[in-house]
Amino acid sequence: MNSKQGDFGPKGTKMVMMSSRKGGLMEQDLVQLDVTQLHPLSPQVISRQATINIGTIGHVAHGKSTVVKAISGVQTVRFKTELERNITMRLGYANAKIYKCEDDRCPAPVCYKSYGSGKEDSPMCDVPGFEHCRMKLLRHVSFVDCPGHDVLMATMLSGASVMDGALLLIAANESCPQPQTAEHLAAIDVMGLQNIIILQNKVDLVDRNQALHQHTAIQNFIQGTSAEGAAVVPISAQLKYNIDAVCEYIVKKIPMPERNFTSPPCMSIIRSFDVNKPGFGVDDLRGGVAGGSIMKGVLKLNRLVEIRPGTILKDEFGNISCRPIYSRIVSLYAEQNELQFAVPGGLIGVGTTMDPCLTRSDRLVGHVLGDVGSLPELFLELKVNFFLLRQLIGVRTTEGEEEAGRVGRLTKGEIVMLTIGSLAAGAKVVEVIRNRVVRLQLTSLVCTSRGERIALSRRVNRNWRLIGWGTIEDGSTLEVPPPPF
Template sequence: MRLQHIIILQNNVDLIQENVAMNQYEAIQCFIQGTVADGAPVVPISTQLKRNIDVVCEYIVKKIPIPERNFISPPKMIVIRSFDVNKLGFEVDEIRGGVAGGNILQGVLKVNQLIEVRPGIVDRDESGNIKCTPIYSRIVSLYAEQNELQFAVPGGLIGVGTTMDLTLTRADRLVGQVLGEVGSLPEIFVELEVNFFLLRRLLGVWRKGSRRQVKVSKLVKAEILMLNIGSISTGARVIALKNDLAKLQLTSPVCTSKGEKIALSRRIEKHWRLIGWGQIQAETTLEVPPCPL
């Protein structure tokens, strides 16, 4: 995927013996030889015991340059969690709207700003066709950790308090959606044309009775894949293939744009395994009702 800065974390080393951890460390070093990750640091860590977390933070701060931030474009945030902050027994005037948390990709979010969430409420009409109704709301609070903000910019996780109905945000129901300024968000897609690149071998899958990794077979028309686009995971059926281009029909609509990178996974032995990645080239959009505001 043409990544420029790579750090490899060998996680959960507190759950295994020291000699096993050393063997795994050497296996990782062997695995990345000759790849773009050759020479990248491999850091054994334990999040439970907080071992080497400071090393990871130091490497990120000192070795990875701060990315350029776009504060001018209309704000766009990927939702990675959503929840209800109200507690049992709250009085009516104490009840607060739903909260969305995620990463701001561009622009600036401000308190009292009107926002749109896409794809929004997904349903089907009488003919079985997918229908999307974007959610419109207003920002009433912004938080970074425990700090209350008047505006939020790209970098770090942001909690956005809204006037949304609590049933829309409970139990991470907004995960995978995109939040931003009204009328500025990308289109909603039901089909994608993707320029794809397959891995040579499956990661972590070995041939029975040998230490040889299983090769990744070519895509097949009508097979079902799992796509990761932003923070959403959705199924997709391959409906057409031509060289390294594939047309995919999505099981659920997504809000994304051309040029976006996606991950491709295939179901192998009851598990979804990463088989490659792709870049969106074209799409079939879904019509949505106009903003009522």
């Protein structure tokens, strides 16, 4: 049976055959989809969608956005304020495909090559002498480009919640470690991230002895951390020097995580926006878009979904209630690639029938999207088993002087910030039990699960700084009203 994109099957579902290709990409078919047979490297998945999230972390101006552009060809600094200051202020995203020449005689690392997400699955090799060989698609990666500025630590922690691996950027022309180099490494330690590659960037700006001296400093710095034993790759992101080696290490050192395709879908929302422009006519208006990473299950086109907590209400007495948002998926995108279904891993844009006012300016960040009635509970108060760092990391009192202040105990009545998944939520300390368990009253509703790992931050010098981590043991929940249908 031959079917073109745009033909409609039962119940209005678009039918796209997996056995065909369009524009060099494997097409998808919802009618024949069997989620039990899917895995992250399935051709109909990896051809169109990234299946692994890799973060770029490190101090400000060490080259995080530049290395993402060198690998993917995508500029993650997009907003006006970011372009004016030439720094990343929001989480940036870019997808890339990584290939390897199918001829084993093609030498490493030049046999590895990266292209944008829309590249065909089997391009020709460009290594001299091997131009007749095809390349094999090995990875389709979503990069989460984190801001490196100290005042944007909460944004970095939100990005860390969806990472499967990380590239730690360290500039060769600066001493190691810089404040946010240490703080970002501590943050991914807290979030339990293990797969790390260190990129010694800007080696074109120093001589050999300086680079070797800093390499020793990096090895001393990472001892006792989750990055201990990690590969250190010298690169120049600006000149695209050794980018092929970075691609090789991504394939070999960051394993494909295990994914759950059969559970009801659950997506953590880390961006939301209104795609309509001023002057659009009524017939041209489109619903709000939610962007994020699917944690489990498979999202499908035309599926009815629920978003929790949704609209949060507070009465005159301070009592909190909520109305979950119910909507339908009308489009799925991985960058410019249109999808019929989306699987865990990678960053997905979900077009819905929601009022775009609900999604404008990241208003749904921290919410959770999934099948109706299948999402986690809503918590008003949490009981957390916590651990504090010994001292603050990456805090300076004056220029060039790093404060080595100890982290004080949590005290009753103190206000802290929790990073739970992609949500940064304020909380008041209600009770501290045996210096290991704390009861926290949340300033807003949180959709989460028992056993979830969280990060703890405290306001220091007017900025939120990482002070520890914890695990949700229990808490008081809010009853969710039933669907109105």
